[in-house]
Amino acid sequence: MRRFLIAFAGSLALMSAPGWAAKCSNSSAGFDAWKQSFIAEAPSHGLKPQVVEAALRNVSYSPKVIKLDRGQHSFKLSFEQFYKKRVNGAMIRRGQQMGQIHARILGKIEKQYGVPAPILLAIWGLETNYGGYSGNMPVIQSLATLSHDCRRSAFFTNELVAALTIVQRRDMKPEELRGAWAGEIGQTQFLSSSYVKYAVDYDRDGRRDLIRSVPDVLASTANYLAQKGWRAGQGWGPGTANYEVLKQWNKASVYVQTISVMAEKIGGK
Missing domain, CATH: 1.10.8.350 (Bacterial muramidase)
Structure with missing residues (x-):
């Protein structure tokens, strides 16, 4: 992010x-x-x-x-170059698998915060390959x-x-x-x-843990977007209000466009 x-x-x-x-x-x-x-x-x-x-x-x-x-250095890759560098079919399939594994939690989060699973999965995948590496x-x-x-x-x-x-x-x-x-x-x-500001203790263990707790990670990310004005039930492509919210997540236009396209593919659109 x-x-x-x-x-x-x-x-x-x-x-x-x-x-x-x-x-x-x-x-x-x-x-x-x-x-x-x-x-x-x-x-x-x-x-x-x-x-x-x-x-x-x-x-x-x-x-x-x-x-x-x-x-x-300044970020100069085109969207096509950035997407090709950062995203592939395996990542999309992994996102779909993670969506199935965490379907219950993602459903509850969407009901509470209004942010759909494909968006959260795209961000999760793009940021750390679904928690595979978040830095040490x-x-x-x-x-x-x-x-x-x-x-x-x-x-x-x-x-x-x-x-x-x-x-x-x-x-x-x-x-x-x-x-x-x-x-x-x-x-x-x-x-x-x-x-x-935005982390939540979604698994109710008494701490907000964005390193190890998947429920806390996904709910906190949804809370961030919701607090920035995410509109439930609406699309997220360029020109939409939700696309503008994604710009609050990251200032780089190629990054935002990548989240949007990844989410569409993970969601099967």
Whole structure:
């Protein structure tokens, strides 16, 4: 969901939170001092200092994350090129199989949120191959590194606060938060801020788990789309209101078009 959205972080980033005093840097210099400042400012973010200190205790600056951040390039593939690169018949068939396996849950989710199974399956498949790989990098380390880095410090500070909020409300432990290099979490790659706003405990086990719980993953993705204005019972092709909602999921037009076409094929249209 989020690697293209993050490319727009400069325009979307929230300004520094009240009382934010930690100084950014374009190198590893001062990272430990930055951590101490962040811990001291925890209450202004609604965080408990002891939670933040424990989560950041063994976190180090990651040159790998900075290299990946600097290595991003503008997305220039056509829809046809992107679709061919990312989607094939096996993925469509797998989506249909997953639809059958999780038919009961998907039916309940559509009844509650109005988002049909093919859309959720297309997003799930495109983001992580139906949970096959959602990334294995430590989310808090990635977000702390990018928050300390001056290039988009405000945006990633907001995401780091959200990740620590996930820990504070006991949805996930710090060591469980592993994902993509820029901090995307779970089987449909939520940013931490979206996790906090839209994740739901659909399996009712007392935690919102977008890494291991398929019911939580699918329902949270549906909740996100519903909150963005998804219209139940309507189509999702170009020109529709629901297509515009899909643009809230990802800013790249080829990505949105791919979700739309994948969903049609998974649904047998």
